[in-house]
Amino acid sequence: MRLTLVGTGYVGLVAAVCFAKLGHDVIAVDREPIIRGLQENKLNIWEPQLEQELADVSAKGNLRFETDVVKASADADALMVAVGTPTRPDGHTDLGHIHEVLAQLMQSTTCPPFVIIKSTVPVGTCDELEASLLAAGLHTEVVFNPEFLRQGSALNDFMEPDRIVFGCKTPQAETLLRELYDGIEAPIHVCERRSAELVKYASNAFLAMKISFANMMSDVCEGYGADIRHVMSGVGADRRIGPEFLSAGVGYGGSCFSKDLQALLTTGKLIGRSLPLLEAVAKVNDQRIPRMIAKLISLWGNPLGKRLCVLGISFKPNTNDVRDAPFLTLLAQCERHGIEVQAYDPVVRQVGAKTVKVLESPYTAAATADAVLIMTEWPQFAELDWPYLLHLMRQPLVLDGRNLLPSGVISQIVDVVKAVYVPVGR
Numbered sequence: 139m140r141l142t143l144v145g146t147g148y149v150g151l152v153a154a155v156c157f158a159k160l161g162h163d164v165i166a167v168d169r170e171p172i173i174r175g176l177q178e179n180k181l182n183i184w185e186p187q188l189e190q191e192l193a194d195v196s197a198k199g200n201l202r203f204e205t206d207v208v209k210a211s212a213d214a215d216a217l218m219v220a221v222g223t224p225t226r227p228d229g230h231t232d233l234g235h236i237h238e239v240l241a242q243l244m245q246s247t248t249c250p251p252f253v254i255i256k257s258t259v260p261v262g263t264c265d266e267l268e269a270s271l272l273a274a275g276l277h278t279e280v281v282f283n284p285e286f287l288r289q290g291s292a293l294n295d296f297m298e299p300d301r302i303v304f305g306c307k308t309p310q311a312e313t314l315l316r317e318l319y320d321g322i323e324a325p326i327h328v329c330e331r332r333s334a335e336l337v338k339y340a341s342n343a344f345l346a347m348k349i350s351f352a353n354m355m356s357d358v359c360e361g362y363g364a365d366i367r368h369v370m371s372g373v374g375a376d377r378r379i380g381p382e383f384l385s386a387g388v389g390y391g392g393s394c395f396s397k398d399l400q401a402l403l404t405t406g407k408l409i410g411r412s413l414p415l416l417e418a419v420a421k422v423n424d425q426r427i428p429r430m431i432a433k434l435i436s437l438w439g440n441p442l443g444k445r446l447c448v449l450g451i452s453f454k455p456n457t458n459d460v461r462d463a464p465f466l467t468l469l470a471q472c473e474r475h476g477i478e479v480q481a482y483d484p485v486v487r488q489v490g491a492k493t494v495k496v497l498e499s500p501y502t503a504a505a506t507a508d509a510v511l512i513m514t515e516w517p518q519f520a521e522l523d524w525p526y527l528l529h530l531m532r533q534p535l536v537l538d539g540r541n542l543l544p545s546g547v548i549s550q551i552v553d554v555v556k557a558v559y560v561p562v563g564r
């Protein structure tokens with residue numbers, strides 16, 4: 139199948155590479171400087187295996203690059219759109235990038251028979267897009283096919299998904315999508331477009347709700363001397379609940395959960411419905427960093443002039459993405475309290491803020507610090523030489539914001555080094 143895919147961000151590039159791997163003839167479209175980089179196999183995102191897979195499918199000729207949407211989609215069986223849909227300051231979703239793509243198609247008299255929207259869009263968007271294409275004389279079915287990729291495991295999630303969702307109107311669209319995903323073993327859910335659009339938002343909202351629930355319970359555990367890990371493993375063992383996304387910590391970050399929760403709240407408002415459960419999910423998350431700072435202040439007394447070593451900048455391990463990372467909220471709040479931040483991350487080398495020093499090694503970041511805070515659960519942080527790291531600090535205090543350190547390391551730093559170890563929810 140000939141597929142043209144517009145947008146080469148995390149979702150678009152991973153999808154382009156994976157559809158090419160499945161044997162389709164894929165043309166990926168983006169702006170000039172990005173395409174130039176991709177043609178030289180240079181990525182501006184860091185995702186495990188992506189660079190190698192991109193090189194393989196490009197060498198086989200299954201993936202090519204273009205900058206002109208109309209030219210790239212002239213002979214395509216379908217055009218897939220995977221451009222960003224950020225939230226505007228008023229809480230509404232900005233569909234500007236999608237409209238730009240459609241405006242380019244409308245300059246032409248022909249258009250592929252199917253336009254597949256992969257970007258996350260508010261309910262009703264596909265209906266509107268199809269109507270505007272029709273008004274421009276283009277008879278195209280707009281289909282919605284959400285993505286459920288997690289950064290850091292995106293290629294694997296694409297090739298081995300829990301489910302694939304098609305939101306379409308005609309059997310022809312369903313046949314096309316089935317052909318596109320041929321080779322991937324997963325249950326396929328076919329429904330009308332509006333339901334598919336909501337599946338995406340509801341899934342992310344539900345996952346965020348699980349995390350906020352675990353975080354809320356972690357506060358109860360701290361108050362009563364219970365252990366959140368044991369509570370959640372007991373809860374998650376119920377198959378109706380499931381064990382994943384129940385890890386308490388510094389709160390969820392990233393470009394998806396907060397954005398999609400906000401978009402869903404706005405969707406509710408547009409029909410006069412408040413969604414109090416989702417408001418509470420966001421509120422619990424917003425309290426996580428202030429709670430971390432409060433713990434530090436209660437241990438330090440006066441925070442002014444204290445130095446905090448932060449391990450982990452990206453919003454989760456195996457990515458260099460810092461969008462909406464809890465680290466950024468922490469940084470702003472440290473600044474307000476006069477706390478200096480020295481940070482280390484295995485892949486993030488700079489943050490667009492002057493008030494933070496990003497250092498080359500966890501040990502230089504810990505030197506002369508008054509506490510170390512684990513913000514991201516990079517597994518290599520558990521392997522550090524903790525006694526040495528603590529020895530470099532002004533005060534041996536560890537806040538484990540992700541409950542990452544194994545019991546062996548904890549007993550070593552508490553019993554041998556006499557450091558103070560503060561986990562979450564226990």
Ligand code: UGA
Nearest residue numbers: 285286287288289349383384385389390391392394453454
């Ligand atoms: C999320 C969803 O998991 C994907 O299914 C979805 O496709 C994607 O958003 C999207 O809409 O594009 P992602 O944001 O890449 O994926 O990362 P997650 O693994 O979901 O983690 C999100 C945040 O939740 C991270 O900050 C992570 O540290 C935090 N988290 C996750 C917890 O605090 N506790 C947990 O138990 C799990």
